C-alpha cells in the first residue's frame with residue numbers, strides 16, 4: 001500500500017449543508033490506494049507517520065476536486081462550425097459539426113476540465129451513428145480516453161427514441177421539407193436508428209466493461225421528454241432501479257420545451273414524470289430552467305436533484321434558472337458546463353463565479369443571493385450526488401476518494417489580499433485557471449505545473465489540428481448543406497408555439 005501525505009496552507013474538507021465551507025489551516029490528508037485515510041494537522045500527521053512521503057502546498061488551498069455534472073463533447077460546437085443559437089435552432093445547426101475521433105475528442109475535453117480543477121465528469125454522450133456494435137466501440141473509445149488521462153467519469157449514452165430533429169414526428173417533419181432536403185434528412189436519421197432495447201443493451205455492456213472500476217462508472221440518461229415515449233421512460237427507470245444506477249435527464253430547458261410538455265401531457269413535464277414514477281433522489285434534471293412553484297415543490301418533496309447549466313442557458317438563450325428558489329427549497333444542486341462554458345474553455349472556477357453573480361437579486365436580504373459556499377457545494381458535493389460516485393467524492397473525508405485540487409492562492413491574490421476576506425472567498429472570487437497547480441484523482445497527481453502526467457497534451461492537440469485541417473468529407477459537406485436547407489423549416493415548425501415574452 002503506497003501512502004502519501006498531501007498538505008496545504010489551507011485545506012477545505014467540504015461545505016456543510018447550510019453553505020459554510022469547512023477550512024483547516026496547515027492541515028493535510030493521509031491517503032493510500034486512491035482513498036483518504038485521515039485528515040489532521042500537518043505537523044501532527046508528519047509526527048505520527050514519519051516514514052510516509054509528504055508533499056506540501058505552501059501557498060495553496062487544497063479543495064475537493066470539482067465535479068462537472070453535465071458534459072457532452074470535447075471540441076466545442078463553436079469550434080466545429082456550429083454557432084450559438086436558440087436551442088431548437090441550434091439542434092439543427094449541430095448538423096454542421098465536423099466528425100472528430102471520440103478518443104482524441106474526449107482527451108481534449110478532459111484537458112480543459114482537469115486544468116480548471118475538475119476531477120469527475122458526468123459525460124452524457126450524444127453521438128455515434130450506426131448500430132449497437134458501433135455505439136459500443138465508440139463508447140469504449142470515450143472511456144479509454146478517460147482511463148488514459150486518469151480522470152474519473154460517469155458515462156451515459158443519451159437515450160433517444162423519437163422526435164430527433166424537432167418536437168414532432170421525424171417522418172412527418174421530413175415529409176414537410178422540400179424533396180431534396182427531406183430525402184437527405186431521412187437518410188441522415190436512418191443512420192442512427194437503434195431501438196431503445198438496443199440502447200439499453202449498450203448500457204448493459206458498458207456496465208460489464210466498467211464493473212469493479214473505481215475511475216469509470218456508467219449511469220442512464222433518458223435524453224429529454226420529447227426524445228422519449230412514456231413507455232420508454234418507465235422502462236429506463238425500471239432498468240435504473242434494477243442496476244442501482246442514477247438517471248440524468250434534460251428537462252424544461254427552454255419555453256418551447258415547456259409548451260411541448262403542456263401539449264403532450266396536459267399537466268406539465270415535472271408532474272408527468274411524477275406520475276410515471278421517475279422523480280426521486282436518483283433522478284437529476286439537467287437545466288430545469290422553466291419550472292413553476294408547484295414543480296419546485298414536487299422536486300423538493302421527492303428529493304430529485306437539479307444540475308444547473310449556467311453558461312449554456314445564457315449561450316443558447318434558454319433563460320435563467322430559478323436557482324435561488326431551488327436552493328431555498330433544499331434541492332440538491334450540481335453545476336454543469338454542458339458544451340463549453342461562457343468562454344468556450346470549460347473553466348469551472350469561472351462557471352462558479354458566473355452562477356454566484358447571475359443569481360444574486362437586488363435587495364439587502366442575504367437570502368436573495370447565493371453564497372460562495374453554496375456555489376462551491378454545487379461544484380463539489382452537489383454534483384457528486386448526481387453521479388454513481390455519490391458520497392465517495394465531493395468532500396475530503398476518511399474513506400472517500402482522494403480527488404482534490406491545489407490552487408495557488410498566493411499567486412491568485414498577488415500583490416495583496418486583506419485577511420478581512422475569508423481565504424475561501426478570496427479564492428472563489430479571484431483565482432483563475434492558471435492558478436490551478438496540482439490535480440489529484442484517486443491520489444494520482446494527473447496534472448501538475450501545467451503538464452499532464454499520463455498523456456502528452458501537445459501531441460493530442462497537434463493530431464486534432466492535423467486531422468481537422470483536411471477538407472470536409474462528402475458526408476460532412478452534405479450535413480452542412482442540410483443544416484442550412486432545413487433551418488427555415490425548423491424555425492417555421494415552432495410558428496404556432498407561443499413566443500417568449
Ligand SMILES: [Zn+2]
Nearest residue numbers: 070250286338
Ligand atoms: Zn446538455
